[in-house]
């Protein structure tokens with residue numbers, strides 16, 4: 143492993159942060175943390191933690207011994223000084239005299255040790271950092287060390303790899319037990335600066351950040367070299383996939399959602415890197431996926447076991463496999479919860495990591511971000527398990543030890559902090575989402591927690607909006623079936639399925655109906671009617687796959703227009719296809735209610751947008767003999783209706799679970815255009 147420390151870079155980093163009042167010693171800790179976090183062979187998402195011990199000033203200007211330790215849930219790769227929590231070392235020192243400690247006691251002690259009550263929770267390994275006397279302490283979960291220590295003879299292998307220069311301690315529960323064990327082992331090994339915890343990871347420390355960093359790179363490099371020199375060649379025989387991802391993912395997603403005890407939807411993050419392909423080509427998969435994660439820390443994301451699906455399973459077998467997984471998880475929970483007198487509360491029992499033979503792996507999460515974390519950890523699992531098997535047998539911590547971490551208070555607190563929104567885990571596609579009503583709708587749905595995909599032909603404005611929102615942008619021509627198919631395939635590849643489609647793209651044409659050229663009418667029908675039909679057909683195909691076993695419905699929403707009901711003079715080319723689309727809505731509601739698909743639309747009027755520009759407003763106002771202001775406020779409420787009002791209507795319709803075949807009017811009130 144390459145040592146990335148560069149004095150010049152550390153100096154530059156310090157010069158950048160010194161104006162914020164950050165001391166050199168602190169800046170070096172942040173710099174080292176980022177170097178560690180950058181290396182995926184050392185740190186997986188959100189994992190690892192670092193600290194530095196410094197003098198700090200209290201509110202009354204007295205100096206105290208403090209430690210700045212990574213806050214829980216922060217990523218080392220992007221960390222800044224704000225990602226560290228200051229804690230009072232003298233408070234934590236007092237805990238050294240204890241012989242055991244309850245979760246509640248530990249959480250309280252850590253909370254009260256903070257120098258500022260507004261700071262986030264310190265890392266769950268804060269006590270370990272505090273009990274190690276060195277100024278800098280770094281902790282990671284390196285692939286090479288896990289491959290060596292997830293073995294029956296892990297201690298022997300580590301000593302061989304590092305020439306006997308490492309303190310090795312057996313796996314022990316994180317938090318106080320680990321801190322105590324490490325503190326004891328250091329009493330007899332004062333000169334050592336590397337501690338490997340079997341089946342968990344490594345701590346290195348030193349008086350300078352560079353010393354602690356160098357020790358980390360050294361122990362990992364030695365482990366990597368040892369693995370290269372001693373491993374036997376593994377036979378892997380990657381198989382050809384018998385599924386297309388675009389066909390399998392919605393079925394699998396539907397099976398998970400329909401098996402959930404709540405109405406939670408899930409995102410599926412797919413990977414098929416060379417590591418995953420090699421893993422899938424390896425013979426002992428059904429044993430490996432049941433063994434457990436590479437370090438118990440990963441269990442809160444991945445669950446103890448992965449689900450493995452053979453390459454030729456059909457949808458009924460997929461549903462059965464999910465059911466069996468759930469039953470197995472419930473047994474694991476009940477068995478281990480007895481040790482806690484039944485006090486723990488079970489999380490959902492669905493799988494989080496799903497390997498599909500020949501195809502790849504899915505990480506399952508309540509958001510795209512969480513699903514990505516899971517699939518990244520699944521890839522680490524595949525890499526470590528393969529390396530372990532090339533040395534002997536992959537043998538991680540026991541399910542009992544994994545349960546203790548999976549249901550450990552400070553760990554579950556990490557999950558509890560993430561609040562799920564009403565549309566978390568939902569995938570929403572918005573066509574014409576780059577500006578006006580579409581952009582306002584994309585923003586609304588993102589705020590409601592959905593994963594948003596914006597399909598639009600205007601790359602410049604839409605990609606900027608997508609970046610701002612954290613949405614996906616797909617350059618799409620809704621009047622081109624091929625472009626639409628590719629776009630919907632991309633949605634499945636990225637998210638695993640689809641829940642809500644807002645068919646919004648449209649364009650306005652004018653012309654007196656008795657004289658308008660046919661070409662204009664046909665152009666308008668192309669986008670204002672046929673595109674809605676093509677988008678809906680593409681959506682129905684995915685939604686039906688997801689709903690194979692029922693209970694997993696979807697929503698299609700159309701942006702209609704007041705013109706569909708109440709025609710404006712010379713606006714026939716726009717109103718006619720919109721009227722047809724309103725009927726299309728009814729037809730979809732009628733034909734696909736049985737598939738759990740709800741269909742509704744919004745009738746909006748006089749919304750300023752890319753379609754109804756100020757210029758067009760002036761023209762339409764003139765056609766009705768009104769001023770511009772009177773035109774946009776000419777409704778029963780006497781106020782201008784905004785794109786945000788329409789966006790809210792779309793959201794309300796998406797959340798109205800018993801509504802289909804409905805049209806909601808958003809026009810400030812216009813009796814002539816109101817529906818009967």
Ligand SMILES: [Zn+2]
Pocket residue numbers: 190267281282283342343439
């Ligand atoms: Zn750890």
